[in-house]
Amino acid sequence: MSTFTPRVFSGVQPTGNLHLGNYLGAIKRFVEMQDSHECIYCVVDLHAITQDRSVWGGPKELARSTREVTAAYLAAGIDAGKHIVFNQSQVAAHGELAWIFNCVARVGWLNRMTQFKEKAGKNRENASVGLYAYPNLMAADILAYKATHVPVGEDQKQHLELTRDIAQKFNIDFADSIAEAGFGDAFFPLPEPLIVGPATRVMSLRDGQAKMSKSEPSDLSRINLTDDADTIAKKIRKAKTDPDALPDSKEGLAGRPEAANLLGIYAALAEAGIEDVIVQFAGQQFSKLKQDLADLAVEKLSPIAGEMQRLMADPGHIDAVLKDGSSRARAIAAPIMEDVRRIIGFIG
Numbered sequence: 592m593s594t595f596t597p598r599v600f601s602g603v604q605p606t607g608n609l610h611l612g613n614y615l616g617a618i619k620r621f622v623e624m625q626d627s628h629e630c631i632y633c634v635v636d637l638h639a640i641t642q643d644r645s646v647w648g649g650p651k652e653l654a655r656s657t658r659e660v661t662a663a664y665l666a667a668g669i670d671a672g673k674h675i676v677f678n679q680s681q682v683a684a685h686g687e688l689a690w691i692f693n694c695v696a697r698v699g700w701l702n703r704m705t706q707f708k709e710k711a712g713k714n715r716e717n718a719s720v721g722l723y724a725y726p727n728l729m730a731a732d733i734l735a736y737k738a739t740h741v742p743v744g745e746d747q748k749q750h751l752e753l754t755r756d757i758a759q760k761f762n763i764d765f766a767d768s769i770a771e772a773g774f775g776d777a778f779f780p781l782p783e784p785l786i787v788g789p790a791t792r793v794m795s796l797r798d799g800q801a802k803m804s805k806s807e808p809s810d811l812s813r814i815n816l817t818d819d820a821d822t823i824a825k826k827i828r829k830a831k832t833d834p835d836a837l838p839d840s841k842e843g844l845a846g847r848p849e850a851a852n853l854l855g856i857y858a859a860l861a862e863a864g865i866e867d868v869i870v871q872f873a874g875q876q877f878s879k880l881k882q883d884l885a886d887l888a889v890e891k892l893s894p895i896a897g898e899m900q901r902l903m904a905d906p907g908h909i910d911a912v913l914k915d916g917s918s919r920a921r922a923i924a925a926p927i928m929e930d931v932r933r934i935i936g937f938i939g
């Protein structure tokens with residue numbers, strides 16, 4: 592058995608504004624991994640352009656969002672000196688390895704991807720080839736660094752399984768060449784997803800059954816990471832509720848998606864277990880939960896918003912962070928790509 596040094600890789604797409612779901616589901620987890628692992632955090636701008644230009648907003652907006660995601664990483668507490676923060680398009684290994692994986696992954700595997708079906712919508716014939724091949728690029732992101740652990744939301748689980756399938760097929764297809772090159776029985780690790788539990792699956796403030804999303808028309812449905820304190824408090828005050836008092840057990844949340852969502856957000860922000868938060872608010876009215884949640888959300892999120900604003904005012908600094916991160920990322924990926932080329936039989 593080959594063994595691999597633990598390494599974390601994850602990414603966030605620079606499309607539109609970041610919201611609480613991105614923070615609790617991804618960025619906050621990224622921050623937590625830093626003490627125990629070597630981490631590489633990417634702003635996946637190559638992925639952003641897989642959809643229509645109207646979705647990612649065109650060149651100026653892409654650059655702005657790339658800086659905003661970077662600012663969010665830094666403001667949330669990712670240490671870009673100890674770890675790596677960079678944007679995907681500055682490291683050519685991603686595109687190069689993605690091409691190789693286009694030739695490893697099977698059409699049948701990609702046809703099963705539910706996110707493609709959702710994003711392509713009814714007019715599948717008109718989706719970009721890039722949107723179809725998106726999961727192969729994601730596999731390349733992870734495996735160009737031989738990353739072993741990938742913190743992602745529940746919605747990315749299928750893409751992680753595909754990444755493992757690609758790694759395994761590469762290891763098998765080139766087993767002779769991999770052994771000859773001295774890598775034993777596996778060149779790529781099979782990366783493990785670190786999936787955030789359902790407690791931090793953040794839902795819309797207007798509909799407890801829909802995911803909080805940047806594409807929902809009503810801005811009241813989400814808390815943006817750049818919202819100021821008054822806006823955060825107002826959105827929580829206006830959040831949808833049901834007429835009953837809050838339950839005293841987890842079972843009491845069945846059929847009450849809005850109560851479950853607000854209590855779940857409270858628990859995630861307070862870093863408490865959902866059971867404890869249920870006990871804390873048992874029998875109380877929604878108004879009490881909303882007041883306490885607004886206070887907590889402002890306490891936890893306003894410093895991040897303030898720091899993001901400060902960072903965004905100095906794009907030169909953000910660009911320098913990305914440039915430095917990209918050159919360190921390249922230094923890790925380059926020898927791995929050299930091995931990949933040799934294993935496949937490419938000369939040079």
Ligand code: TRP
Pocket residue numbers: 600601602603604635638728729732733741742743747750
């Ligand atoms: N597809 C991920 C998302 O939409 C973003 C992503 C791209 C990613 N490449 C990745 C996440 C590699 C983890 C690892 O959330």
